[in-house]
Amino acid sequence: MQMKSFMIDENFKELTKHQTVVMPIACYQTTINQNINGHIPLHWHDEIQFVLIVKGEAIFQVNEDWILVKEGDGLFINSGCLHMAQDKEQSGCVYICLNISPYFVVSQELYTTYVKPYIQATNLPYLYIDANEIWAKNILDAILKIYQLIEQKSQYYEIDITIQLALIWKNLIDNGFKLEYVQTEILKSQRMKQMLSWIHEHYAEKILLEDIARAGQLSRSECCRYFKRFLKCTPLNYVIDYRIQKSLSLLQQDDCNITEVAYQVGFNSTSYFIKAFRDSMNMTPLAYKKNKIHNV
Incomplete structure (x- = not known):
């Protein structure tokens, strides 16, 4: 499914419902220059997002940073972060986008310990997913697997998706990223959104x-x-x-x-x-x- 237009409310929060069948996720392929604006406009959402570039290159903005994401690599964008994307020099960039409710990544019993600290960290608006790193390659393979599972809808595919989501998150947090919580950074983000x-x-x-x-x-x-x-x-x-x-x-x-x-x-x-x-x-x-x- 190609998303060609973004519905955004007065707070620049994306209104698109990121849900596939009964699960609070969405996984779809996007060609950047086919969007009505010619790029993916600035927006944010509560879901965490994983991106896998399957063709070309893209320049993403996450909060105040600009990141070039190359073919075969990906990007993690944290919950609540302002972001946009544009094609790199008309490369015809195509990427798989996976949006997930933070509450669905792991079981509710594990959410407070293994998810909440990461989505609240002020030094983790995004993380580059380099296919040359083992932990990153595991994430990228799982993103592609989820996309294929949704397309094929084989028996028990919903269960297989939850297994892949847990694999993605385990590899992300096993990367050893040191978390920080700075109140001034939270305030800056809030003021920009206002x-x-x-x-x-x-x-x-x-x-x-x-x-x-x-x-x-x-x-x-x-x-x-x-x-x-x-x-x-x-x-x-x-x-x-x-x-x-x-x-x-x-x-x-x-x-x-x-x-x-x-x-x-x-x-x-x-x-x-x-x-x-x-x-x-x-x-x-x-x-x-x-x-x-x-x-x-």
Whole structure:
């Protein structure tokens, strides 16, 4: 199954239900450039995520870090961490994505001892899974096995999946990663989510830097530092990029013209919307609209 669009709430939390049959997991294959945005947009979810790159290369952002993940390798993304992904130099990146409820990784009796400390650690937003390492290769093989089990649905495959999940987690924690818990890092993540949440809710309105900073309980200068650290851009540039993202689905509707779309997503002039769209998407909104409608 290819996920081409991400439903995200006002807190940038992904709304997709990560559930396959009766189990609180989802495992699917994704081609990054087939997403409606051309990349996987910034989001977060309660589930932990494992990624296995089966073709090409991908650049993932997790919180403020950017990670190049090569073909054959993978990535663990912890619960609650902001993340996004984009193709590396049009490599046609395809990856298997495995999302799991933290409560389903091991039995409830073992959750507090073997899972909770890891999803609460502030120094474990992600972990690179290098296929050259034995523990990592075990994880990658198990991800592929789970994907195949879901595709084939052989007898008792649900039980086989739970066995593979336990294997994945045992190899992850057996890696010997030293856990840390820093309250300031938790606060930084919360403030960034608050500011993104505010933008998500008010993107169609007039937005000032002061508004964004206030949402994160920060000064204007500190707000800019947060965005530079996490997203490598200014707050207002991010607003423009987000408005363009929101315009994509509207442009695919037959009954919306360019001017209507521009004002619906918060631009106060059609010409500025066209310029910003062209700078971001390398085509005009009209060209994008014609191309998408033609290919439906």
